[in-house]
Amino acid sequence: MHKPVIVRTTWLSECLKLGSFLPTRPYELMLNSEADTVAEVPRKIQTTDASDTQQTPCPPSQPLVSGKWICSMSSSEKNENLNKHITDQLEEMVETYQSTKDHWRALGYEKAIKVLKNHPMKITSWEEAKTLPNIGQRLADKIWEIVQQGKLRKLEQFQSQESISALNLFNKIWGVGPATAERWVQQGCRSLEDVKSRSDLTSQQEIGLKHFDDFLEKMPRSEAEEIANVVKEAALSVQPDLEVIPCGSFRRGRTMCGDVDVLITHKDGKSHENILCKIVSQLHEIGFLTDDLAAPHEDSAQRKYMGVCKLDGDSRKHRRLDIFVVPSDEFACALMAYTGSAHFNRSIRLLARKKGMTLSHHCLCADVLRKGEKKLSQGRRLPTPTEESIFQHLGLNYKTPAERDH
Incomplete structure (x- = not known):
């Protein structure tokens, strides 16, 4: 009995065009099992930070985490972004939606961008884009438009609007949030020079304007x-x-x-x-x-x-x-939080929550009682002398800082 295979959606597109079945081998996808993705063998970690120790096995009460949690994966395993021509334009859409306080659309685009960056192949059909996680029909339409035209009409419309361009510009000033940027635009400001003449600038905004170019350059x-x-x-x-x-x-x-x-x-x-x-x-x-x-x-x-x-x-x-x-008893949690990345931090904190814990830059607590979003008890503080101990408490194999760059 033959094993079933999974093929790219372009196989179906080409078959429909030709009116006959094509060989599947050139279109087959090789998928790793979930266990291969996250269940790594514990190993000794060699780093140079003060928190470094030899890793010990995870406590028996915390089995290794399964499922595709970002915090359980190494960022060094990320694929080369073969869809950069798409994600670059979608990232500009995210910037605009964040500037206009359309946070839900921004979040939807961010999720799609992560999927596209990790997709092992170049998107070559609308059907292929549509089958990916976090990508619905409308986003698939935009992705296919970029593939075919090399540009996105909606983005060009945004860029041609003086008010949108001003919003994006003002949100890059240190000390300025979306609400302030929107107020300035509504009051007629369109350039940095317009903003510099305002009498209601905070000291932080004045500094952000003074060093605007320096802060933007990495x-x-x-x-x-x-x-x-x-x-x-x-x-x-x-x-x-x-x-x-x-x-x-x-x-x-x-x-x-x-x-x-x-x-x-x-x-x-x-x-x-x-x-x-x-x-x-x-x-x-x-x-x-x-x-x-x-x-x-x-x-x-x-x-x-x-x-x-x-x-x-x-x-x-x-x-x-x-x-x-x-303080030294908060050092490991602070080190993890201030190392990041932001995506890694969100993932590991959500995992802690799923396990009835809470993780912050101060500490890791277990047995936290919640009623919906409301926290009813602070729980029991766990000892976290090293970053490794935090991973162990959560049932994760240790990830070096370089492996957290999601």
């Missing part, structure tokens, strides 16, 4: 490392033996970074206290910090600073910098 990994090293040197001059780790896209191994996030703690659980203001003051004294976007503030036991920095040299650009100081 920096090479080497520059992000230089910035992190300046912060580390200042931190250690204030309090020796601090652990200082750059997070975000840098820790995930990206070659280009949008900003720099630095996480600081101390193993004794006490010496990190009251040091953030001293570190920020030290960075101001050496001329490294040029603007404060948000003064150091408390978030429970954690501290956060948001500002703008610039390395020495006339050709250097102003860069966004966030510094987080956390």
